[in-house]
Structure formats: structure tokens, C-alpha cells
Amino acid sequence: AVKLKPGYLDAHELLGEAYYRDNDILSARTQWEYVLQVDPNRKQLKERYDKACREEVVESSFNKTVSQSRHFNLTYPKEVTYQIRSYVLSVLERAYLEIGRKLGGVFPSGPIQVILYDTQQFGAVVQMGQSVGGVYDGKIRIPVMNEKGEGLSDEEIKRRIYHEYVHVVVFELLKDKVPWWVNEGLAETFSKEFSSREKTMLEQFINSKGLIPYNNLEKISIKDMFASETKMSQAYLQSHATINMLWSKYGQGRFLNFIQALKRSENVEDALRNVYHLDYAGLSKGVLQSIQR
Ligand SMILES: [Zn+2]
Incomplete structure (x- = not known):
């Protein structure tokens, strides 16, 4: 040999x-x-x-002729209309500025690759459940059409783009030194409201089983989660509620410190304690208070 x-x-x-x-x-x-x-x-x-x-x-027939903006390159199946493409690019550029600013001035040099799909093509590539609205795995992958080729609503496309773009910035900041719930909670917080509907759903989960302990949430595996729609839904809601609470109650400056603390620390709870003076028990309490108000 x-x-x-x-x-x-x-x-x-x-x-x-x-x-x-x-x-x-x-x-x-x-x-x-x-x-x-x-x-x-x-x-x-x-x-x-x-x-x-x-x-x-899946992508061999996609259009590779460049559709691009300052920071993004778009690959897409030919059914995606010019209108959707230009909408997607303008939303991406807005997300680039807004989320980059919110997270302390993080502007990746790019170009960042973005691939659009219909839901069926997307399923064939990522092989995850139906409920997944996008993926960032080094490239942003987003279904923008249903299987009949009808475009999703502008609002839904925007939500998906913002969500995935948060992952781009978080990766730029922390690589893999970020717990799952922080990454997803942040992506949810910056892409949609924590609405009263979501509040009610989370309350129902809490009433039947309580919050998921953060130690478990931290270690939850993606595969595990996709095995159960309910589990996934609860994990996302709780992550959303948690980051929403930290962001709105303690503000941007603290959150940026938290990110720096995660970068330095081996232990998520330590980082939380250092910046917010909360351990996981205190965090749970804060989250419960924030949704039961
Ligand atoms: Zn996500």
C-alpha cells in the first residue's frame, strides 16, 4: 500500500x-x-x-447564465419568471444590509450562491421533510414555486430568504461554534414576528410537556428532529421565543456580546451566564414570563 x-x-x-x-x-x-x-x-x-x-x-437543466446582483449569484430552473428572480435579488440585497447591520456590521464578500427550486426539486436535493422552507449548506437553497410551478407569495419568499440569510451571517461570525437553537431562533426572529398564534402554540406545548431543557435542545440532531413534525415544531417555537426574548428585552449590544462569548467559550451556558447573568434555569424562567404576559 x-x-x-x-x-x-x-x-x-x-x-x-x-x-x-x-x-x-x-x-x-x-x-x-x-x-x-x-x-x-x-x-x-x-x-x-x-x-x-x-x-x-436536479440542477443540470437549470439556467446557469448569470443572474446576479452585487453580492449574490442566482441559479434557477427555467420556469422561474424574471419577475420572481428580480424580486428575489432585491430581497437578498435588502437582507444583506439589514441583517448585516443588526449583527454588528457583517458583510460577506461573496458572491453568495443562491439556488431556487420548485418544492419537488428541492425535496429531491435536500431530502428533508415537507415543512422545510429552505436550507443553507454553503449555498442558500430555497423553493419559490409549488409543484405546479406557481410562485409562492412575496411575503413567504421574503420570509424564507431572510431566514436563510441569517444563517449565512451566523456562519460568517461563528462557523460551527453556534448551538442549533441560537442559530434557528435568530433566523426566525429576523424573518418573522413571534405572533400571538405562535405564542398560543408554544403555550400548548408547555402546558402538556413543559419547555424542552436547553441542554437537550443544544444536542438535538437534525435527523432526530425531522423524524417528528411535532418535535420540530416545538423546538423551532421555543428557539424563536428564546432569541426573541433576549433580543427585545436586552437589546442588540448584549446580543453581540453573546455572540463574541460563544466564539470564545466551549460552553453555551457559560457564555449565557457571562453576558446575560442567566443559567439555563433562569433562561427558561425568562422565556415563560415573556410568553405568559
Ligand atoms: Zn434555519
């Missing part, structure tokens, strides 16, 4: 990643295929590779 320098395959994997981000899936696949031939035990890479193959199939 040939003993390779350990860094050698990693370099090819990274090169594949760079191609992938640049939307050149064929070149990415070639690099990754090579790595997997030499070292078939890279499970995560295998998953990424399989997903890239699915994307290639």
Missing part, C-alpha cells in the same frame, strides 16, 4: 470544496471521487459527495 502524506487527501477534498462553492459541481465531484477512491472511510465526504450527485441531476 502507498502511504500518503495525511494532508494530501485533505488538500484534494478542500479543492473540491472550493469548486463546489463556485458552483462547479463536476470539478468538485472529480476531486471528491479521487479522495474517496483512496480513502473510502470518509463518511462525511461520502454524504457530501452523494448530495452533490443529487444536485447535479
Whole structure:
């Protein structure tokens, strides 16, 4: 057997990643295929590779001629109208400014890749439940049409874009040093109101089972959650209520400190304690108070 320098395959994997981000899936696949031939035990890479193959199939007919704005590149199936495309780009640019400012002046240099789908194509690529309105996995992926090819409402498209764009900024700030509930709660908080309807739904969950302990919420796996619609709904509502409370009660400055504390700390509860003087029990109390008012 040939003993390779350990860094050698990693370099090819990274090169594949760079191609992938640049939307050149064929070149990415070639690099990754090579790595997997030499070292078939890279499970995560295998998953990424399989997903890239699915994307290639679904997106091969998409329009690659550039539809772009200052910070975004758009790829889309030919059924997406010019009207929807220009609406999407203008909302993306607005999100870029608004969310970048809210999170302390974070403006990724880009271009950020955005791929539009109808719901069926989206399902074929990401293989998650029906309730998922978008994904950020290095690219923003958003279904903007139903299976009949009818566009979703402007309001719904905007909500999805804002939600996913928050993930872009959070990734820029924290990479993977962010607990799931903070990331999703923030995306929800910046993309929609915590409405009285949501309040009522969360109250119902709390009355039957109480809040999900934050320790569990932190460790919840995406796969676990997609197994149960109810569990997912409760986890999102609670995350939304929590970040909504922290943001509106304590303000932007504190929240930015919290983000810095997460960056430095190994422990989420420590970061919370340092900045908000709350442990998970105190946080639960605060959330209950905020929704029972
Ligand atoms: Zn999300």
C-alpha cells in the first residue's frame, strides 16, 4: 500500500470544496471521487459527495447564465419568471444590509450562491421533510414555486430568504461554534414576528410537556428532529421565543456580546451566564414570563 502524506487527501477534498462553492459541481465531484477512491472511510465526504450527485441531476437543466446582483449569484430552473428572480435579488440585497447591520456590521464578500427550486426539486436535493422552507449548506437553497410551478407569495419568499440569510451571517461570525437553537431562533426572529398564534402554540406545548431543557435542545440532531413534525415544531417555537426574548428585552449590544462569548467559550451556558447573568434555569424562567404576559 502507498502511504500518503495525511494532508494530501485533505488538500484534494478542500479543492473540491472550493469548486463546489463556485458552483462547479463536476470539478468538485472529480476531486471528491479521487479522495474517496483512496480513502473510502470518509463518511462525511461520502454524504457530501452523494448530495452533490443529487444536485447535479436536479440542477443540470437549470439556467446557469448569470443572474446576479452585487453580492449574490442566482441559479434557477427555467420556469422561474424574471419577475420572481428580480424580486428575489432585491430581497437578498435588502437582507444583506439589514441583517448585516443588526449583527454588528457583517458583510460577506461573496458572491453568495443562491439556488431556487420548485418544492419537488428541492425535496429531491435536500431530502428533508415537507415543512422545510429552505436550507443553507454553503449555498442558500430555497423553493419559490409549488409543484405546479406557481410562485409562492412575496411575503413567504421574503420570509424564507431572510431566514436563510441569517444563517449565512451566523456562519460568517461563528462557523460551527453556534448551538442549533441560537442559530434557528435568530433566523426566525429576523424573518418573522413571534405572533400571538405562535405564542398560543408554544403555550400548548408547555402546558402538556413543559419547555424542552436547553441542554437537550443544544444536542438535538437534525435527523432526530425531522423524524417528528411535532418535535420540530416545538423546538423551532421555543428557539424563536428564546432569541426573541433576549433580543427585545436586552437589546442588540448584549446580543453581540453573546455572540463574541460563544466564539470564545466551549460552553453555551457559560457564555449565557457571562453576558446575560442567566443559567439555563433562569433562561427558561425568562422565556415563560415573556410568553405568559
Ligand atoms: Zn434555519
